[in-house]
Amino acid sequence: xxxxxxxxxxxxxxxxxxxxxxxxxxxxxxxxxxxxxxxxxxxxxxxxxxxxxxxxxxxxxxxxxxxxxxxxxxxxxxxxxxxxxxxxxxxxxxxxxxxxxxxxxxxxxxxxxxxxxxxxxxxxxxxxxxxxxxxxxxxxxxxxxxxxxxxxxxxxxxxxxxxxxxxxxxxxxxxxxxxxxxxxxxxxxxxxxxxxxxxxxxxxxxxxxxxxxxxxxxxxxxxxxxxxxxxxxxxxxxxxxxxxxxxxxxxxxxxx
Amino acid sequence: xxxxxxxxxxxxxxxxxxxxxxxxxxxxxxxxxxxxxxxxxxxxxxxxxxxxxxxxxxxxxxxxxxxxxxxxxxxxxxxxxxxxxxxxxxxxxxxxxxxxxxxxxxxxxxxxxxxxxxxxxxxxxxxxxxxxxxxxxxxxxxxxxxxxxxxxxxxxxxxxxxxxxxxxxxxxxxxxxxxxxxxxxxxxxxxxxxxxxxxxxxxxxxxxxxxxxxxxxxxxxxxxxxxxxxxxxxxxxxxxxxxxxxxxxxxxxxxxxxxxxxxxxxxxxxxxxxxxxxxxxx
Numbered sequence: 073x074x075x076x077x078x079x080x081x082x083x084x085x086x087x088x089x090x091x092x093x094x095x096x097x098x099x100x101x102x103x104x105x106x107x108x109x110x111x112x113x114x115x116x117x118x119x120x121x122x123x124x125x126x127x128x129x130x131x132x133x134x135x136x137x138x139x140x141x142x143x144x145x146x147x148x149x150x151x152x153x154x155x156x157x158x159x160x161x162x163x164x165x166x167x168x169x170x171x172x173x174x175x176x177x178x179x180x181x182x183x184x185x186x187x188x189x190x191x192x193x194x195x196x197x198x199x200x201x202x203x204x205x206x207x208x209x210x211x212x213x214x215x216x217x218x219x220x221x222x223x224x225x226x227x228x229x230x231x232x233x234x235x236x237x238x239x240x241x242x243x244x245x246x247x248x249x250x251x252x253x254x255x256x257x258x259x260x261x262x263x264x265x266x267x268x269x270x271x272x273x274x275x276x277x278x279x280x281x282x283x284x285x286x287x288x289x290x291x292x293x294x295x296x297x298x299x300x301x302x303x304x305x306x307x308x309x310x311x312x313x314x315x316x317x318x319x320x321x322x323x324x325x326x327x328x
Numbered sequence: 329x330x331x332x333x334x335x336x337x338x339x340x341x342x343x344x345x346x347x348x349x350x351x352x353x354x355x356x357x358x359x360x361x362x363x364x365x366x367x368x369x370x371x372x373x374x375x376x377x378x379x380x381x382x383x384x385x386x387x388x389x390x391x392x393x394x395x396x397x398x399x400x401x402x403x404x405x406x407x408x409x410x411x412x413x414x415x416x417x418x419x420x421x422x423x424x425x426x427x428x429x430x431x432x433x434x435x436x437x438x439x440x441x442x443x444x445x446x447x448x449x450x451x452x453x454x455x456x457x458x459x460x461x462x463x464x465x466x467x468x469x470x471x472x473x474x475x476x477x478x479x480x481x482x483x484x485x486x487x488x489x490x491x492x493x494x495x496x497x498x499x500x501x502x503x504x505x506x507x508x509x510x511x512x513x514x515x516x517x518x519x520x521x522x523x524x525x526x527x528x529x530x531x532x533x534x535x536x537x538x539x540x541x542x543x544x545x546x547x548x549x550x551x552x553x554x555x556x557x558x559x560x561x562x563x564x565x566x567x568x569x570x571x572x573x574x575x576x577x578x579x580x581x582x583x584x585x586x587x588x589x590x591x592x593x594x595x596x597x598x599x600x601x602x603x604x605x606x607x608x609x610x
Binding site (some may be wrong): 176197199200204208235236237238239241243246 | 363434449453454455456461462465492493495497
């Protein structure tokens with residue numbers, strides 16, 4: 073009975089996954105909120121409950137992500153790049169490039185043929201390529217972030233933003249709306265701006281197929297679509313892209 | 329009534345519209361908001377400026393428009409870039425300046441001048457960090473009026489360290505530091521240091537030569553000016569009306585162009601003196 077719990081506390085969301093003998097049993101996600109430690113406890117309780125086991129059944133708890141250091145009940149922490157690589161290997165063994173679009177950063181990881189991370193680049197300095205950009209725009213359009221993807225696909229004439237800066241794009245979007253641009257066209261424009269930034273980052277590392285997109289950004293179908301166009305390559309998206317890191321943490325925790 | 333020679337400069341910035349009128353040894357200036365819906369209304373600010381100066385519109389001999397909205401000024405006789413106008417304006421206001429640091433509403437730039445001529449410049453209008461927009465957003469998050477930031481920062485005992493450059497992330501950081509008990513004054517001072525660092529990084533791509541002058545809305549913030557002095561490692565000069573630098577330069581360039589043309593015996597082409605709205609946007 074080797075149950076392993078993986079917890080990934082990101083800047084915006086906490087994710088937990090329960091794995092047994094290399095198989096994903098259950099997972100849960102929750103906003104990180106004010107306290108990373110509280111969020112981690114809550115999300116892992118939920119995942120354990122979904123797996124229909126008791127906390128005492130967990131043989132090992134592995135933490136990863138931005139807030140990993142705050143989780144006192146974890147046996148150890150593993151670097152998020154390693155966890156991400158292990159998680160994507162579980163979903164898609166053919167993947168050599170992972171684009172992880174998180175709440176406050178964007179990261180591209182290059183994997184070797186065995187799925188080991190060999191290099192990565194990330195941008196955590198600018199909100200322009202991160203999920204934060206989507207949140208900023210969703211707020212002024214009075215939309216839920218999860219509704220952005222479907223709506224953006226209705227765009228006929230995407231708004232062309234003059235910069236990739238989320239702050240300037242916000243004021244530009246307000247002006248464009250006043251001039252009659254539709255929310256769909258604004259969103260498609262944001263996707264284009266984000267895709268340009270993310271593609272820049274990816275090209276710096278070199279795009280080796282297959283390519284997968286993970287993180288909250290991967291749940292935005294419109295963003296994934298424009299990213300495919302900008303990259304000139306098809307991308308794979310796991311069924312539950314958010315939990316890639318947590319799953320990887322649990323998988324690695326069971327190995328050692 | 330005999331018309332005397334006056335020259336006007338109209339500087340349409342992203343946030344503010346500025347009008348300067350010079351001539352007969354006098355200078356008049358007026359500042360009004362640009363605003364998203366007022367972009368085409370340069371005529372209103374001009375009208376108001378004329379009224380306050382007590383000058384009739386047809387007494388304005390030549391009008392130069394500058395700034396990012398300069399093509400939206402249908403009554404301007406000529407358009408000149410803000411870089412050139414800034415250099416001219418500062419050479420008149422502060423003749424010893426050789427490096428200009430302009431902190432505007434949505435951009436920041438560095439301009440190197442020698443003998444009143446631009447020899448190099450750098451500009452950031454792609455990222456809100458280091459621009460007035462950054463200050464606006466943080467002031468709002470801290471509940472401090474924009475024009476009080478300078479005074480508030482002067483009461484700081486130790487500037488807070490703001491690790492984030494991105495405006496969006498810095499806003500979050502400031503809010504969480506505030507929640508953790510950091511005094512507002514320290515946060516404001518910390519933000520001034522962050523902007524000063526960013527602006528220095530930009531302007532330092534030029535070979536900075538003293539004197540350094542600061543213009544634009546950012547120059548009206550004494551706390552930011554102080555932080556810039558620390559970062560640049562030298563005193564910085566601030567014109568009496570830092571916002572007016574570009575408009576003043578535009579008016580002076582107009583005067584020069586006109587006077588030279590007259591000396592050469594050919595009056596420059598001028599637009600009819602009608603104050604209409606712009607009929608197109610850019």
